[in-house]
Amino acid sequence: MRILLAEDEKELARAVQVILEKQDYLVDVVHDGQDAYDYANLTEYDGMIFDIMMPKISGVEVVKKLREEGSQSPILLLTAKSAVEDRIDGLDSGADDYLTKPFSMGELLARVRAMTRRKSIFVADILSFGDLKLDRETRTLSCKDKEVKLANKEFQIMELLIENPHRLFSADQLLEKIWGFESDVEMNSIWVHISNMRKKLALLQSSVRIVATRGAGYSLEEGND
Structure with missing residues (x-):
């Protein structure tokens, strides 16, 4: 399973990458919204994890662009925001799930497993x-x-x-x-x-x-x- 992780907090990104790779996921890591968009257009991922607040392009804007262009890869949004309006905006953009920081790695893994199971319906092994x-x-x-x-x-x-x-x-x-x-x-x-x-x-x-x-x-x- 291949995951795209876009997170501008490099220490957090590295920690998440290590945890995912220990679970045998292949993980590509980028640190801004433009790179997230470019990578998502280059490869069909089994799941994508985007921070909302990123340099260049926000995670929500990346999701909107990808969905408009036909991408069906499951997307999990990460954010420090907890307001209901922010969650609604993220989900309305086309994201499949939403996780508020700080989060436990166990919960993150559970969310990733859930979204990759959904993706496995559409992508052949x-x-x-x-x-x-x-x-x-x-x-x-x-x-x-x-x-x-x-x-x-x-x-x-x-x-x-x-x-x-x-x-x-x-x-x-x-x-x-x-x-x-x-x-x-x-x-x-x-x-x-x-x-x-x-x-x-x-x-x-x-x-x-x-x-x-x-x-x-x-x-x-x-x-x-």
Whole structure:
């Protein structure tokens, strides 16, 4: 399950990220409303958690924009406000749930479990492109009667690519999307993971390839040269 967490209080964001990852969620963290909107447009999340009071764009405005554009991902709003009017405004914007700060991590996890159960009705655990199948639950990539296990970052990259076939992602976009804006991971980490995934695709004898376009980035393509 993949969660987008948008919270400008960095210590709180880190604490929530750690708790969610201990429950085996994949968590992308951003710290302002614009990044939350951009990330939500890049990937279909199983659930999103937005603080209401964020720089650049408020959480409520992000929800409104996403709902207007057709996003159906469940959204939980976090806020320090407790007035009834604020709760109504948040829910009317299209949010599925509302949690007032301060909150217990146990309650947050319960809310996240509830909203991801609702999402599971609409999103398949198996993603496919060409002759490839990616199992989100087991993180295995398969082709016909062969399968390989993907490491965590390999899985996240492949999930992104297979959800967006033919779309070019620059190395910078992959680095920011998979490792986060503030990561100190070096660019060669992208090359290493791409190389490893290409070897696994060859092992599976898949017709799907990760294609590098000079000066542009990487995309998932089907067929031979």
